[in-house]
Amino acid sequence: MRPAIPFSRRGALMLLISAIVSGLAVGSMYGLIALGFHVTYVVSNTVNFAQGSSMMLGAVLGYTFAVTLGWPLPLAVAMALALCALFGLVVERALVRPFAERGSNAWLMATVAGGIVLDNIVLFTFGKEPRAFPSLMAQKPIEFLGTGVYPLQLVIPLVGLGITVALHLAFNHTRPGKGLLAVVQNKDAARLMGINVRRAIAFSFALSTALAGLAGLLIAPLFSVHSDMGTLFGIKAFAVAILGGISSASGVMLAGLLYGLIEALITSYAGSTYTQIVAFAIVILALAVMPNGILGRAATKKV
Amino acid sequence: MPFPLCLPRRLLLAAAAAALVATPVAAQDTMKLGLVAAMSGQSAKSGEAIVRGLSVAIDEINAKGGVLGKKLELIVRDDESNPAKGVVAARELVQREKVAALFGGLDTPVSMAIVPFINQSKIPFMGVWAAGTPITRNGAAENYAFRVSAVDVLVDKALVNYALKKYDMKKPGMILINNPWGESNEKGLKEALEEKKMPYVGIEKFQDADIDVVPQLTRLKQAGADVLFMVANVAPSSQVVKSLDRMGWDVPIVSHWGPAGGRFSELAGPSGSKVHFVQTYSFAGKLSPKGEQVLAALKKKYPEIKTLADVTPAVGIANAYDAMNLMTLAIAKAGSTEGPKVREALYAIDKYDGLIKSYSKPFTPDNHDALTADDYIFTYFKDGQILPLTN
Numbered sequence: 001m002r003p004a005i006p007f008s009r010r011g012a013l014m015l016l017i018s019a020i021v022s023g024l025a026v027g028s029m030y031g032l033i034a035l036g037f038h039v040t041y042v043v044s045n046t047v048n049f050a051q052g053s054s055m056m057l058g059a060v061l062g063y064t065f066a067v068t069l070g071w072p073l074p075l076a077v078a079m080a081l082a083l084c085a086l087f088g089l090v091v092e093r094a095l096v097r098p099f100a101e102r103g104s105n106a107w108l109m110a111t112v113a114g115g116i117v118l119d120n121i122v123l124f125t126f127g128k129e130p131r132a133f134p135s136l137m138a139q140k141p142i143e144f145l146g147t148g149v150y151p152l153q154l155v156i157p158l159v160g161l162g163i164t165v166a167l168h169l170a171f172n173h174t175r176p177g178k179g180l181l182a183v184v185q186n187k188d189a190a191r192l193m194g195i196n197v198r199r200a201i202a203f204s205f206a207l208s209t210a211l212a213g214l215a216g217l218l219i220a221p222l223f224s225v226h227s228d229m230g231t232l233f234g235i236k237a238f239a240v241a242i243l244g245g246i247s248s249a250s251g252v253m254l255a256g257l258l259y260g261l262i263e264a265l266i267t268s269y270a271g272s273t274y275t276q277i278v279a280f281a282i283v284i285l286a287l288a289v290m291p292n293g294i295l296g297r298a299a300t301k302k303v
Numbered sequence: 304m305p306f307p308l309c310l311p312r313r314l315l316l317a318a319a320a321a322a323l324v325a326t327p328v329a330a331q332d333t334m335k336l337g338l339v340a341a342m343s344g345q346s347a348k349s350g351e352a353i354v355r356g357l358s359v360a361i362d363e364i365n366a367k368g369g370v371l372g373k374k375l376e377l378i379v380r381d382d383e384s385n386p387a388k389g390v391v392a393a394r395e396l397v398q399r400e401k402v403a404a405l406f407g408g409l410d411t412p413v414s415m416a417i418v419p420f421i422n423q424s425k426i427p428f429m430g431v432w433a434a435g436t437p438i439t440r441n442g443a444a445e446n447y448a449f450r451v452s453a454v455d456v457l458v459d460k461a462l463v464n465y466a467l468k469k470y471d472m473k474k475p476g477m478i479l480i481n482n483p484w485g486e487s488n489e490k491g492l493k494e495a496l497e498e499k500k501m502p503y504v505g506i507e508k509f510q511d512a513d514i515d516v517v518p519q520l521t522r523l524k525q526a527g528a529d530v531l532f533m534v535a536n537v538a539p540s541s542q543v544v545k546s547l548d549r550m551g552w553d554v555p556i557v558s559h560w561g562p563a564g565g566r567f568s569e570l571a572g573p574s575g576s577k578v579h580f581v582q583t584y585s586f587a588g589k590l591s592p593k594g595e596q597v598l599a600a601l602k603k604k605y606p607e608i609k610t611l612a613d614v615t616p617a618v619g620i621a622n623a624y625d626a627m628n629l630m631t632l633a634i635a636k637a638g639s640t641e642g643p644k645v646r647e648a649l650y651a652i653d654k655y656d657g658l659i660k661s662y663s664k665p666f667t668p669d670n671h672d673a674l675t676a677d678d679y680i681f682t683y684f685k686d687g688q689i690l691p692l693t694n
Contacts, residue, residue: 018521129566130538130565130570131570132569148551272519
């Protein structure tokens with residue numbers, strides 16, 4: 001019934017370019033959220049599984065301030081990010097610290113539960129209907145290498161790369177950054193060296209949720225704002241974080257871009273029916289071959 | 304055992320028992336009808352529309368003295384779009400509240416879960432939204448499931464006919480949401496195209512959370528599609544429109560009624576008006592006298608309805624209004640609320656001048672769907688309003 005598709009050479013090139021552009025844009029969003037997993041992991045060996053919800057929170061707050069209340073955009077974005085960071089502090093204080101300090105792994109379930117609670121609170125307060133987040137950078141498509149893209153789709157990868165470089169530099173070349181990394185190696189030693197361990201960990205959670213919130217704000221104009229918009233992103237971003245080797249910022253970002261590219265390329269060449277199956281199969285395969293992720297180092301297990 | 308302490312509790316129990324006995328007595332002058340629909344969650348708006356349609360019909364009927372000398376009373380239960388909760392609610396309504404008939408909501412999986420129970424308990428069920436084909440065509444020897452709404456297989460035929468007539472379609476492509484609803488329409492669309500001996504050039508699936516549908520659409524474009532059939536809810540449908548915008552591909556989109564459920568204009572932007580989608584009713588334009596009458600009643604009962612943009616989703620209101628009238632006509636005809644008698648009476652309805660159309664012999668033992676493919680209208684969104692398309 002279905003005839004073979006005649007592929008012209010120009011058409012094939014267009015398909016490739018559009019797959020690369022959309023893959024990189026979506027991939028850098030995965031990368032940004034995954035960086036949030038990275039940040040808390042390198043400081044405290046714990047992660048916040050409510051990252052998807054934090055992303056949603058950024059978008060919902062941004063919408064509320066900028067659209068519902070009509071604040072100027074920079075103020076709305078700053079306020080949304082600040083409140084996302086505050087959410088991170090609450091998660092750390094209420095859902096992670098009480099368990100982690102007892103040596104329990106229950107923070108894992110507690111943060112998942114925290115995300116579900118937040119999703120439902122937003123469902124009741126923000127409402128049930130998806131809303132549109134207008135942005136000047138996502139109204140008129142521009143021509144880019146022969147395909148149409150929104151300017152925002154080109155900005156997102158730049159923001160992602162910028163933040164990756166900044167994190168890398170901060171953790172490896174500044175005193176406070178090195179101090180944060182010292183916390184995970186030996187809490188007592190870090191404390192003796194005058195580092196406030198609790199504050200360091202709390203800061204890493206605030207930073208991670210703010211990163212997710214930023215991803216949410218960037219995605220919102222391309223997507224729609226609703227209470228469960230972050231769920232699938234959170235899951236994919238965690239896969240990306242593991243794939244990249246969660247301890248390396250550049251590895252995590254690279255994995256995000258790769259994952260986005262793989263998804264878009266599979267969809268373009270094999271058809272969307274197979275995207276999820278093949279993409280996650282590749283994640284499993286990659287981890288079997290490289291158990292520590294693309295750029296991760298082997299974790300030292302102390303007995 | 305501190306015996307005296309038990310006494311107040313016993314008294315309470317006795318009082319409670321008395322209250323329980325008292326309720327059925329008080330309830331005898333009303334006839335209860337149940338609704339199981341999504342009243343919360345993403346689809347809450349559909350439940351609200353259904354309640355409005357049913358309530359306006361009930362008010363009219365009660366003003367004329369009710370049915371079988373009793374006033375009608377609507378009892379609503381929220382299924383939260385969850386099949387298991389829907390079945391529990393249906394059981395409670397039938398067994399405890401003793402409803403004479405049950406109405407169903409938006410979600411096909413919920414209705415599918417309720418159907419075996421109502422067939423077993425011989426309680427008439429009237430679907431007013433969910434379009435899943437097997438709800439009414441369920442294969443039961445004694446089938447109690449009826450419907451006043453669209454039916455997927457018929458919608459798919461209507462979509463194909465519309466695309467042929469309006470756009471002279473030669474190379475159809477499909478962009479479908481990756482869930483059971485998309486799947487059932489994939490089957491229906493394939494069959495409808497097969498009937499017209501028309502090959503399709505591609506079928507693409509996408510997810511609720513897909514931001515960028517450009518890769519899928521590029522495949523369809525390269526395959527030479529000249530019309531796209533779309534099946535997805537509001538938010539994902541708008542992602543398709545935005546991706547088309549980005550590609551600069553101006554292709555006709557003929558859609559199932561997904562976009563109708565929410566703020567499609569806002570989400571999809573100005574290009575959203577290019578999507579032509581199926582509906583069973585629209586309050587826009589010149590209305591029949593019945594339409595005027597129902598719209599006036601709605602505005603009176605629900606003061607928050609000010610413009611036509613507030614009577615959405617119109618399908619929920621209109622289907623529910625006609626469904627309630629057909630059901631009560633049958634109960635009056637049967638002279639009883641016994642399920643088997645009402646079922647026979649539904650078959651015996653000869654004519655009913657309704658909101659959506661003039662029904663004549665709406666139900667037969669072979670056909671439990673009151674609406675046919677000819678009753679669908681095509682509509683589009685303009686500035687938040689659903690407007691009918693004139694051919």
